[in-house]
Amino acid sequence: MLDVSQVASPVSDDRVRQLTALIRTSIDETRRTVSPLTGDEIATVPVSSVDDVAAAFEAARRAQRTWARTSPQARQQMLLRLHDLVLDRQEELLDLIQLESGKSRAHAFDEIAHLALTARYYGRRLAKIVGPHRRSGVYPGLTTVRQVQQPKGVIGVISPWNYPLTMAISDGLAAVAAGNAVVHKPDSQSPLTALAGIELLREAGFPPELWQVVSGQGSVVGHAIIERADYICFTGSTATGKRVAGQCAERLIGCSLELGGKNPMIVLPGANVEKAAAGAVTAAFSSAGQLCVSIERIYVHRRQYAAFRDALVRRVQSMSFGTALDWEADMGTLVSPAQLATIEKHVDDAIAQGATVLVGGRARPELGPWFYEPTVLEGVTPAAECFAEETFGPLVSLYSYDTVDEAVAFANSGVYGLNASVWGPARTAKQVAARLKAGTVNVNEGFAATFGSIDAPMGGMRESGTGRRQGAEGLLRFTESQAIGAQRLMPVGGPPFIGSGAFSKLMTLGLRLLKKAGKA
Incomplete structure (x- = not known):
């Protein structure tokens, strides 16, 4: 057992001041951030005003006009330099991620790898994706048409706390790669990690004014960003995403939204139960379940249910927990009292509605102020809140099924469609995967096969959002397609x-x- 008193902040006051100086502000208002590892204060962070947001957009627009004339090849070199810097500076980044999010170091490294992969992918593919591309003309030989991608202008990025590095930087990275500028509001819980990433962007050669940072409440600063941006990239709850989409619709600007999920996993007949149980631990409890693509419900064929249940419980019981800045813990803590309250409410309600706790089911304040054990439930009824509502914590529920058609129907139930996982013989599992209403489906893996494959698009169906990050789509969403046609020898008419x-x-x-x- 690790004593939280062993955790010391790796960030000096001078370093905090150096990072927070990147925030555009003209007022005296500040706010405190605290670490979920200990509940202690990390930093005093300046707050931006609406006027600061306006000034950020003015500066970003000036920088974008010059940046748009920078060749894709030159941008690619900066992206590849960023790849190396992220890997070279990972120790501080890992400390900051843990300090602000509370996740284990192994799960923090997922962010290092994802951001490096994103920088390398666009660093190799940018020029090919943005074109120009030849298109067929109306008259062969007489009409030539090129499709070019024009940057939208200034992109508003509103990023979440749960992946404070890669969700803060990777979306905006695609935006600037495509020739745009960014005005960014990192989440109030985790600004230092985002600022450290932005500092590396500048060191990689990106112009300082190109990526503007503002700070404050979403209802004030976030709203001001939406009022001025040419496109919005938002990651967060479905309820907030709907409001963001409504504001964007009023201005007739586009948006990409990665929202909530109640992600299912299906264990097919013939699946290797031990491998599926091991995969379920990672799929459900990475980052303490505070991951948009985390698995929250598992459907197992009745003949294998008992064996899978026992294997899963055994593996969860053997997990190690902790809040130290080292590689020892399998799982870290929840990020805030609000997240702890949600999971306690969901577990207590499920028990009241007849569910059984197979393992976990309690807070562990001796490990961290908001630490909650990884928890597995069975017998969850439709009356329970956690049956269909997203928990966003280390809670997963088990259900049995009789036929594959029934399992598919269960998995497709509800309003979400972000991620899904299918375990079993590869050919059958791939066929089942194609029947699921989810933006990403992983076969014999929880979420990492798609999340880590930057060439593949990632996003949600239904109330899990709209638009895609990663791949060509993740870049082209920040551009406008323009067709340029030239006619020779005779008019089209x-x-x-x-x-x-x-x-x-x-x-x-x-x-x-x-x-x-x-x-x-």
Whole structure:
């Protein structure tokens, strides 16, 4: 057992001042941030005003006009330098991630790897993705068309606390790679990690004014960003995402939203029970379950249910917990009293509705002020709040099924569709995966196969959001497609010496010949 008194802040007062100096502010208001590891204060962070947001957009727009003329090849070199810097400076980043989010060091490293992978992916692929690309013209040989991608302008990024490095930087990184500037509001719980990432951007060569940082309440600063941005990238709750989408609709600007999830896992007949149970531990309890793609409900074929349940309970019982800045703990703590209150409420309510706690089910304040054990429930009824509502904590519920069709129906129930996991013989599991209503589905893996594959798009269906991060889609969402057509030798409407009636007959013949020739 680790004593929280062993945890010391790795961030000096001078370092805090150095990082928070990156926040644009003109007022005296400040706020405190505390570490979930101990409940102690980490930093005093300046707050931005609405006028500061306006000034941030003015500066960002000036920087973006110059940046848009920077070649994709030059941007790629900066992205690749960032890749190396993230890996080189990971010790401080790991400390900050743990200090602000409370997650274990192994789970903090997931963020280092994801951000490095993102920087390398766009550092290799940017020029190819943004084009220009040749398109078929109306008249072969006479019409040439190019598709180019124009940056949208200034992107508003509102990032969450649960992945304070990669969710703060990776989305905006695609935006600046595409030629945009960014005005960014990191979550109030975890600003230092985001600021350390932005500092590395500048060291990699990105212009300082290109990525503006503001701080404060979402209802004030976030609203001001939405009022001025050319596009919004938001990660957070479904309820807030709907409000963001409504504000964007009023201004006729686009947005990408990664929102909530009640992510299912299906264990198929013939699955390796031990491997599936090990995968479930990672899928449900990474970052203490505070992960949008975390598994919260597991459906197991009735013949294998008891074996899977026992294997899962055994593995959870063997997990190690802690709040030290080392590699020893399998799971860290919840981030705040609000998260602790939610999981306690969900577990107590499920028990009152007839559920049974198989393992866990209690807070552990001796480990950390908001620490809660990884918890497995069975017998959860539809009357329980955690049956369909997202918990966003280390809580997973087990259910049995009789047929695969039944399991698919269970998995597709509810309003969400962010992530899903299927375990079993690969061919069958892939067939089942294609039937699930989720933006990402992982076969014989919880979430990392898609999350770590930057070439693959990631996002939600239904009330889990709209738009995609990662891959070409994750970059192109920050651009406007523009078609540039050039005509030579004769106008599209035909030469002036041929009447419109004669030309229409000639055109009809030409269209038939082109179809027969297999031309687009």
